[in-house]
Amino acid sequence: MTFQLRENSTFRVALIQMQSGRRPAANIDSAVKLIGKAKDRGAHYVQTPEMTNVMESDRERLLALIAPEEADPGLAALRDTARKHRIWLHIGSLAVRIGPESAANRSYLIDPNGDIVAFYDKIHMFDVDLPNGESHRESRMFRPGDRAVVADLPWGRIGLSICYDLRFPALYRALAEAGASFIAIPAAFTRQTGQAHWHVLTRARAIENGCYVFAAAQGGVHESGRETFGHSLVVDPWGVVIAENSTEPGFVMAEVDPAAVTAARSRIPSLQHGRRFELVEPSTAAVHLHALQEAK
Numbered sequence: 001m002t003f004q005l006r007e008n009s010t011f012r013v014a015l016i017q018m019q020s021g022r023r024p025a026a027n028i029d030s031a032v033k034l035i036g037k038a039k040d041r042g043a044h045y046v047q048t049p050e051m052t053n054v055m056e057s058d059r060e061r062l063l064a065l066i067a068p069e070e071a072d073p074g075l076a077a078l079r080d081t082a083r084k085h086r087i088w089l090h091i092g093s094l095a096v097r098i099g100p101e102s103a104a105n106r107s108y109l110i111d112p113n114g115d116i117v118a119f120y121d122k123i124h125m126f127d128v129d130l131p132n133g134e135s136h137r138e139s140r141m142f143r144p145g146d147r148a149v150v151a152d153l154p155w156g157r158i159g160l161s162i163c164y165d166l167r168f169p170a171l172y173r174a175l176a177e178a179g180a181s182f183i184a185i186p187a188a189f190t191r192q193t194g195q196a197h198w199h200v201l202t203r204a205r206a207i208e209n210g211c212y213v214f215a216a217a218q219g220g221v222h223e224s225g226r227e228t229f230g231h232s233l234v235v236d237p238w239g240v241v242i243a244e245n246s247t248e249p250g251f252v253m254a255e256v257d258p259a260a261v262t263a264a265r266s267r268i269p270s271l272q273h274g275r276r277f278e279l280v281e282p283s284t285a286a287v288h289l290h291a292l293q294e295a296k
């Protein structure tokens with residue numbers, strides 16, 4: 001079956017906020033219930049957060065809990081859910097096994113038939129030591145991706161990313177240049193860094209690319225002991241936050257108008273004004289300065 005392009009019609013986006021624990025079956029069950037509620041409220045596109053299926057920071061325990069995608073019961077249940085509700089379902093990410101000793105942090109875009117139309121492996125790994133003593137070594141858990149991905153929704157193109165990717169603006173510029181009107185940033189930001197940076201960075205990505213940002217988040221204190229920031233957000237292409245959750249599980253909805261993308265980009269055509277420079281390194285600068293000195 002094909003889907004007619006309805007580039008000019010508005011649609012309803014729902015962001016599912018979760019507090020995923022260590023048991024994949026329970027997490028998927030919570031996600032499926034919230035997706036059903038969002039559907040009842042008229043959602044057409046539903047996004048779940050990063051690590052929808054499990055939040056576990058011990059590598060061995062994580063590997064023991066997850067399956068290859070073709071055998072993952074969570075992925076199968078979510079595909080059924082998309083088909084049952086006839087919605088576009090964007091699984092912000094699942095931990096999936098991609099080898100005997102390796103896993104990917106992978107998001108999936110699923111169409112209303114339950115078919116996977118795109119997947120994306122998180123590119124930038126969150127390997128940090130924060131001032132509060134919290135430290136993360138995501139690269140020990142997951143093999144990073146190296147492909148930026150865009151996919152087509154009936155209402156326009158969407159660019160895929162996950163969480164810490166948010167801090168790498170060149171990725172979003174590439175997605176916008178590839179025709180994205182919408183950018184997905186499902187996340188599990190830490191409480192500390194989220195408080196400091198989450199709103200600024202999501203709004204900046206929306207403004208500088210003239211895109212909607214859809215960012216479903218993990219929030220609250222998880223079974224693993226981790227604490228995440230929550231505040232799932234929809235940001236419009238002018239940088240206005242048009243839907244926002246608190247720190248608790250649930251969902252938020254927003255009406256999204258693709259025409260707002262065109263309007264923002266015609267007001268400020270910065271996408272067309274980019275890359276007009278060459279870099280002047282100190283050695284080159286010295287040559288110019290020398291010429292100036294001689295001239296006086």
Ligand SMILES: O=C(O)CNC(=O)[C@H](CS)NC(=O)CCC(=O)C(=O)O
Nearest residue numbers: 051055056126163164188189190193
């Ligand atoms: O490990 C898991 O269980 C799930 N994955 C995550 O929570 C990921 C990697 S640790 N979190 C982030 O990327 C947070 C980024 C962030 O907080 C920032 O950029 O400030």
